[in-house]
Amino acid sequence: MRIDLSGKTALVTGASRGIGEAIARRLAECGAYVLCAARSxxxxxxxxxxxxxxxxxxxxxxxxxxxxxxRERIKALLxxxxxxxxxNNAGVTExxxxxxxxxxxxxxxxxxxxxxxxxxxxxxxxxxxxxxWGRIINxxxxxxxxxxxxQTNYAASKAGIIGFTKALALxxxxxxxxxxxxxxxxxxxxxxxxxxxxxxxxxxxxxxxKRLGVPDDVAYAAVFLASxxxxxxxxxxxxxxxxxxx
Numbered sequence: 001m002r003i004d005l006s007g008k009t010a011l012v013t014g015a016s017r018g019i020g021e022a023i024a025r026r027l028a029e030c031g032a033y034v035l036c037a038a039r040s041x042x043x044x045x046x047x048x049x050x051x052x053x054x055x056x057x058x059x060x061x062x063x064x065x066x067x068x069x070x071r072e073r074i075k076a077l078l079x080x081x082x083x084x085x086x087x088n089n090a091g092v093t094e095x096x097x098x099x100x101x102x103x104x105x106x107x108x109x110x111x112x113x114x115x116x117x118x119x120x121x122x123x124x125x126x127x128x129x130x131x132x133w134g135r136i137i138n139x140x141x142x143x144x145x146x147x148x149x150x151q152t153n154y155a156a157s158k159a160g161i162i163g164f165t166k167a168l169a170l171x172x173x174x175x176x177x178x179x180x181x182x183x184x185x186x187x188x189x190x191x192x193x194x195x196x197x198x199x200x201x202x203x204x205x206x207x208x209x210k211r212l213g214v215p216d217d218v219a220y221a222a223v224f225l226a227s228x229x230x231x232x233x234x235x236x237x238x239x240x241x242x243x244x245x246x
Contacts, residue, residue, distance in 0.1 A: 185241025208243020
């Protein structure tokens, strides 16, 4: 089964590294024109240039998803081209035990991980509804399903993404716009590279497949949910955790 996204435009937030970069690359390889968005534009411009040189279509876009002007930035993008596929991927962590967590850490994580999905999706979905076609893919986390000590703010934000996904799917499904979430487990990214060998082995021991995931494990799931083949799937949470949580 070959997935063909030719003629579709995708916006991927947090596309400068890790899961977001992998999703942007795989969408472009399937024929989509990809807007690679991140706060720092230099890296996404490099990624877009690499994709363009490989014969794909991509553009690097500077976008601070927590900025007061994020809605205006999205409106400006929509004036240039419709966005058919939205991947709300950008996120942060500010871990601490609950009793020590500062209010600023709580607010920053919720604002970045959850509030941004609301602001961006609300602008994008208007044109998806008019076009009667759209895909919204929200990157949650297995932590939003099972919790994790020291991550009450992160877990709350990712659980919120799941509730947001399910409710929005019910609202706009009749317009042929699907809304789904992916809940990655522990993925090899910049955040896990620093793990000590012993900690890594302990972590892998909790996973049924006995390995950490790689960004492409999530990216291929996102590509499927963006495709025509996934047109009858909405309001679901795809657990990509290697059996960490079942």
